[in-house]
Amino acid sequence: MQWILNAILRYQNLLLYLFLLFISLLYSSVKSEFHQNRLSKASLLISGTLYQPFVVLTDYTRLSKHNQDLLTENNSLKNLVLAQFNRAEIDALEEENIAGPQYVSVPAKIIKNSFNKNRNVLLINKGEKEGIGTEMGVIGPTGIIGIINKTSNSYASVLSILNTDLKINAKFKSSQVFGSLHWSGKAPNHMLLEDVSVVNPVAVGDTLVTGGMSAYFPEGIPIGTVLMVEQPENGGYYEIEVELINNMTNLNYVYVIENKDREEIVELLAQ
C-alpha cells in the first residue's frame, strides 16, 4: 500500500497532466452527453455575454454601411415581390396563409464569426426564447450561411457552411440537376460540388441554389456560381468548384429559417 502512495506522490505531476489531458479531450470529443450539453450552453452564454458589448461598441463605426446593406436588400426584396406576384397570386397567397406559411424567418445579428478554422462556427444573438431551435437553416442577405448547432436561452451557435463536416443539398437553377456541396477547407469563398453525373451539361457561370431535398432550407435560395468544372478521365462525376455569393468574412445580419413541417418530414424519413 505504501509503495502505491509513494508512486502516486512521485508521479503526481504526470498523473495530473494525464488526467487534465483526458478532461480536455473529453470536453472536445463528447458531443451528445448531458454534461457536454451543459458545458456548451454555459460556453455559449459566456461567449455571448462577453462578445455582445464589444459588438455593440464596434457597431457604431459601421452603421452607415449596415444601413446601405439593408437598403439594398430591402430594395431587391421589394422588386422581387412586385415582379413575381400579380393581384390574383397575392389573393391565393393570402388564402394559403390562413393555414400559415411553411417557412418562417427570424432576423438575428452575428456576434462572433469565424472563417479561418477547419470547422467554423458562428454565434448569433437570438436563442430559445425567440423560438430558435437546433437544425434550423440560417441564410444571409444574399445566400445560405449554415445550420443551427446549439442553443441557449438568448444565443445560438451556427455550424457555418465553411465547416468540413457539413454537406448541403444543392441544384443548378437552370437544369435542376442535384449535387452535394461541401467545403474543402481552403478559401472561404470557394466550395466543391460533388455527385453531379457527367451526362448533365455544366458550364462555368451556372447558378447554384438550394435543392430543397433536406428540411433545413427552402428550395431556390442562392448559393453561388460555378467557377471551374473538371471532368475526370475515368470517373462518372464532375469535380466542380463553386464561388459563393455570400462573403462569409464580413457577415452582420442573418435570418434563421424555421420549417414548420420539419418534424413531420423527419418523422416520415425515419420510418
Next chain:
Amino acid sequence: MVQYYTSFFFQAVLFLILQALFFDHINLFGFGNPAVYLVLLINYRFNLNQFGFILISFAIGFTLDVITQTAGAHSVASITVAFFRPFIVNYSFGKNNELTHPLNTSISLSNRMIYILSIILLHQLIFSFFAFFSFSHGYKIMLYFVVNSLFSFGIIIASLYLFRPKE
C-alpha cells in the same frame, strides 16, 4: 506569496480578455493570431510547485476554450507546456540554475530566447494540430504553426518586457 498570486491573477484576467477580444481577431494573412496569454506560462516563477502550475495552466487554457469555443485546444496546449517546462528550463539555462524567472538579467540573451521560443513552438505545435485534429491537413497545420509561432514570438517578447517581475 499571496501578493504574487494576486498580481498573477489580475495579469491572467487581463491577458485572457486581451486574447479573446483582440488578439484572436487579428487574422494576419487570414488566419494568424498570436497566443499572447503564453506570457503567463513563460513568466510564472520557476521555484513554485509544478503541480499547482499545471492546474493554473489548465484553468487558463480551459477559460479561453470556453470563451473562444475552441473545444479543448488551448487547454491541451497549455497543460503540455506546463508539464514540459522544467525540461525546457533545464536545457535552456542548465541543470543547476537557481533562477526564479526567465527575465533575470544575469542570464544571457540567447538562453532566454531559446527558453521563450521553445515554449511558444511546443504550444503552437500542439495547438495547431489539435485545432485541425487530422493528419490529412499536414500542410495547413505547418503553415498555421510557423506563422502563429513567429507572430506570437514578436508580440510576446514585447509583452514580457512590459510585465517583467521584480527581482
